[in-house]
Amino acid sequence: MSKQFDxxxxxxxxxxxxxxxxxxxxxxxxxxxxxxxxxxxxxxxGGTCTNVGCIPSKALLQSSEHFDHANHHFADxxxxxxxxxxxxxxMLARKDNVVKQNNDGILYLLKKNKVTFFHGRGSFVKxxxxxxxxxxxxxxxxxxxxxxxxxxxxxxxxxxxxxxxxEVNVLSNDGALRVGAVPKKLAxxxxxxxxxxxxxxxxxxxxxVTILEGLPTFLGAVDEQIAKEAKKAFDKQGLKIELGVKxxxxxxxxxxxxxxxxxxxxxxxxxxADKLIISVGRVANTIGLNPEAIGLQLDERGAIVVDGDxxxxxxxxxxxxxxxxxxxxxxxxxxxxxxxxERIAGQHGHVNFNTIPWVIYTSPEIAWVGRTEQQLKxxxxxxxxxxxxxxxxxxxxxxxxxxxxxxxxxxxxTDEILGVHMVGPQVSELISEAVVAMEFKxxxxxxxxxxxxxxxxSEATKEAALAVDKRTLNF
Numbered sequence: 001m002s003k004q005f006d007x008x009x010x011x012x013x014x015x016x017x018x019x020x021x022x023x024x025x026x027x028x029x030x031x032x033x034x035x036x037x038x039x040x041x042x043x044x045x046g047g048t049c050t051n052v053g054c055i056p057s058k059a060l061l062q063s064s065e066h067f068d069h070a071n072h073h074f075a076d077x078x079x080x081x082x083x084x085x086x087x088x089x090x091m092l093a094r095k096d097n098v099v100k101q102n103n104d105g106i107l108y109l110l111k112k113n114k115v116t117f118f119h120g121r122g123s124f125v126k127x128x129x130x131x132x133x134x135x136x137x138x139x140x141x142x143x144x145x146x147x148x149x150x151x152x153x154x155x156x157x158x159x160x161x162x163x164x165x166x167e168v169n170v171l172s173n174d175g176a177l178r179v180g181a182v183p184k185k186l187a188x189x190x191x192x193x194x195x196x197x198x199x200x201x202x203x204x205x206x207x208x209v210t211i212l213e214g215l216p217t218f219l220g221a222v223d224e225q226i227a228k229e230a231k232k233a234f235d236k237q238g239l240k241i242e243l244g245v246k247x248x249x250x251x252x253x254x255x256x257x258x259x260x261x262x263x264x265x266x267x268x269x270x271x272x273a274d275k276l277i278i279s280v281g282r283v284a285n286t287i288g289l290n291p292e293a294i295g296l297q298l299d300e301r302g303a304i305v306v307d308g309d310x311x312x313x314x315x316x317x318x319x320x321x322x323x324x325x326x327x328x329x330x331x332x333x334x335x336x337x338x339x340x341x342e343r344i345a346g347q348h349g350h351v352n353f354n355t356i357p358w359v360i361y362t363s364p365e366i367a368w369v370g371r372t373e374q375q376l377k378x379x380x381x382x383x384x385x386x387x388x389x390x391x392x393x394x395x396x397x398x399x400x401x402x403x404x405x406x407x408x409x410x411x412x413x414t415d416e417i418l419g420v421h422m423v424g425p426q427v428s429e430l431i432s433e434a435v436v437a438m439e440f441k442x443x444x445x446x447x448x449x450x451x452x453x454x455x456x457x458s459e460a461t462k463e464a465a466l467a468v469d470k471r472t473l474n475f
Contacts, residue, residue: 002133002142002143002144002145003031003116003142003144003145004029004130004131004144004145004146005028005029005030005031005116005144005145005146005147006023006028006029006030006146006147006148007019007020007023007028007029007030007031007146007147007148007149007150007341007344008030008031008032008033008122008132008134008144008145008146008148008149008150009023009030009031009032009033009149009150009152010033010122010134010149010150010151010152010153010289011033011034011047011122011151011152011153011154011321011323012032012033012034012036012045012046012047012106012110012117012152013034013045013046013047013048013049013050013152013154013321013330013333014046014047014049014050014321014330014331014333014334014337015047015152015154015320015321015322015333015334015336015337016032016034016045016047016150016152016153016320016321016333016337017032017034017045017046017106017109017110017337018333018334018337018338019150019152019320019336019337019338019340019341020032020110020113020115020150020341021109021110021113021115022337022338022341022342023150023341023344023345024113024114024115025113026341026342026344026345026347027345028341028344028345029116030113030114030115030116031115031116031117031118031144031146032045032110032115032116032117032118033118033120033121033122033134033136034047034117034118034119035119035120035121035122035138036051038100038103039096042119043103043107043117043119044099044100044103045103045106045107045110045117046099046102046103046106047152047154048154048155048173048322049330050099050102050103050106051099051103052173052174052177053173053330054330055098055099055102056095056096056098056099056177057173057177057194057197057198057201057361058361059094059095059098059099060091060095060177060201061197061200061201061361061362061363063086063091063094063095064086064091064200064201064202064204064205065204065363067084067086067204067205068204068363070084071084073400076400077400086182086205088179088180088181088182088205089180092178092180095177118136118138118142118144119138119139120136120137120138120139120141121136121137121138121288122134122135122136122289123135123137123288123289123290123293124289124290124291124293124294124296125143125290125293126293126294127294127314128145130145130147131145131146131147131148131149131316132145132146132147132149132294132314132316132317133145134146134149146316147316148316148317148318148344149316149317149318150318150319150320150337150340150341151289151304151312151317151318151319151320151323152319152320152321152323152333152337153284153285153286153289153323154285154321154322154323154333155282155283155284155285155322155323155328156282156283156285156287157172157173157174157278157279157282158278158280158281158282158283159172159278160189160247160250160278160280162250163250163252163278165278166252169252169253169256169257169274169275169276170250170252170257170276170278171275171276171277171278172277172278172279173194173198173277173279175277176194176198176277176279177198179202179275182202182205182206182207183202183207183273183274183275184207184208184274185207185208185210185256185272185273185274186199186202186203186207186208186209186210186273186274186275186276186277187209187210187211187212187257187259187271187273187275187276187277188209188210188211188212188276188277188278188279189211189212189247189259189276189277189278189279189280190211190212190213190278190279190280190281191211191212191213191218191219191241191243192219192279192281193279193360194277194279195211195213195277195279196211196234196239196360196362197360197361197362198277198279199211199239199277200237200239200362200363203237203238203239208240209238209239209240210240210242210271210273211239211240211241211242212242212245212247212259212261212271213241213242213243213244213245214244214245214246214247215243215244216243216244216264217243218230218231218241218243219231219360219366221358221372222366222368222372222421223368223372223373223374223407223419223421224372224373224374225373225387225407225421226366226368226404226405226407226421226422226423229403229404229405229423230362230364230366230404230423233363233364233403233404233423234362237363242263242264243264244263244264245261245262245263245264246261246262247259247260247261248260248261248262250276252276256272256273256274256275257272257273257274257275257276258270258271258272258273259271259273259276282322282328283301283302284298284301284302284303284304284322284323284324285322285323286298286302286304286323291304294314294317295313295314296312296313296314296317297312297313297314299325303323303324303325304319304323304324305324306318306319306324306325309339309340309343309349310324310336310339310340310343318340318343318344320333320336320337320340321333321336321337324336326353327353327356327358329356329358331356331357332351332353332356335350335351335356336351339351352439354370354438355369355370355435355438355439356369357369357431357432357434357435359427359428359431361428363401363425364401364403364404364423364424364425364427365422365423365424365425365426365427365428366422366423366427367421367422367423367427367428367430367431368419368420368421368422368431369419369420369431369434369435369438370409370417370418370419370420370434370438371409371418371419372409372419372421373385373407373409373419375419376409376418376419381411381418382411382412382413383409383410383411383412383418384409384410384411384412384415384444384468384469385407385408385409385410385468386407386408386410386444386464386465386466386467386468386469386470387405387406387407387408387464387467388405388406388460388463388464388466388467388472389402389404389405389460390402390403390404390405390406390424390425390457390460392463393455393457393459393460393463394454394455394459395455395456395457395459396424396425396457396460398455399425399457401424401425402424403423403424403425404422404423404424404425404427405422405423405424405460405464406420406421406422406424406427406430406460406461406463406464407420407421407422407464408420408444408447408461408464408465408467408468409421410443410444410468414443415443415444415445415468416441416442416443417434417437417438417442417443417444417447420434420437420438420461420464422461424457424460425457426457427457430457430458430460430461433447433458433461434447434461444465444468444469445465445468445469446465447461447462447465448462448465448466448468448469448471450462
């Protein structure tokens with residue numbers, strides 16, 4: 001007889017382990033299945049985010065930024081640093097340790113909350129009177145049963161047709177985090193979050209970086225004014241970003257990769273690189289899930305079909321995170337995981353897709369929430385806009401980084417905040433104020449009237465909110 005649980009979560013990433021913990025806190029008997037392995041073959045919960053995404057990329061970004069500051073900015077502060085070198089192996093070891101600490105922390109939280117953890121791959125067997133039977137394939141195989149199943153299996157990197165990832169020369173986000181030496185020439189296809197962040201890491205360490213983007217505009221999802229400001233900063237840093245290209249044949253050879261492409265002018269270009277990172281999106285991960293066994297519906301993209309409450313077409317089966325519709329963001333998965341656990345308990349789980357923040361952790365950082373100015377124009381919404389540059393912010397001057405601005409968009413009649421967009425230092429932290437404000441339907445005037453610490457970068461948000469009504473306190 002299989003082990004019986006109230007809730008079985010398949011996947012231990014941000015959506016999965018958070019859902020498992022919340023369900024356990026609500027009094028359910030919970031199991032969490034996850035197949036990620038560490039170098040020793042042991043469990044490594046945390047999904048793509050912890051293992052090959054958010055966490056390790058931020059570790060490398062931090063290390064490379066320290067290196068860049070030592071080489072190019074310490075002198076401005078009167079600090080002499082000569083012959084600064086980067087030990088790439090040690091940098092990667094630190095990154096791996098950061099990942100392990102997060103893995104271990106998740107295992108501790110699951111145990112603390114009395115969640116039964118299974119290390120292996122979960123797949124559907126059948127639906128019975130007791131619930132849904134799940135096969136767990138790990139060191140040994142066993143079948144467990146859950147009254148409710150939460151699928152949180154995440155996503156995988158999308159490969160280009162005819163160019164598979166070998167994680168040696170042609171790299172996904174996984175291989176991009178394990179490059180053992182600074183490549184002389186690095187090519188990237190895709191100028192999204194992964195492309196810009198990984199390009200920034202290796203550019204700072206000395207690589208000649210070229211980013212190829214098929215779209216004619218840079219960061220099309222970002223407010224146009226903010227994207228242009230970011231592009232100027234990246235150009236100044238030496239990131240070569242080519243827009244409107246059409247990628248042709250890619251040849252993966254023993255000495256590197258050759259990318260043939262046509263640029264925006266129609267010219268044929270041959271780009272030789274030591275490494276190629278492909279970051280052209282991600283696809284929902286249902287590999288080995290065996291959804292056919294219970295008649296689980298997938299859409300044309302392979303994602304699991306859910307309604308607004310994350311319910312699938314099968315009673316008692318839910319799905320959250322990258323494997324369903326919506327933005328593929330770790331914090332979106334977390335919010336859905338909590339909401340589903342609460343819905344199973346008969347509560348009213350809350351996820352507001354209009355106030356999910358986005359962040360790109362480059363330097364300058366880019367962050368936004370809500371609608372862009374181009375979206376408001378397209379929707380015919382009457383709005384007011386206010387901007388404030390970090391160049392006029394005292395804290396930014398003291399930091400030595402005055403790149404970028406804060407931009408507020410508010411309803412022309414009600415003054416309700418419709419979108420906030422930022423590019424500059426530490427805006428990944430500043431954006432949360434805007435998220436809170438928008439969640440509570442605040443107006444731009446509300447932010448303008450709140451006391452902000454001086455000197456602080458957050459004063460730029462106050463000034464941008466003031467600028468919506470053509471006012472300023474910064475003379």
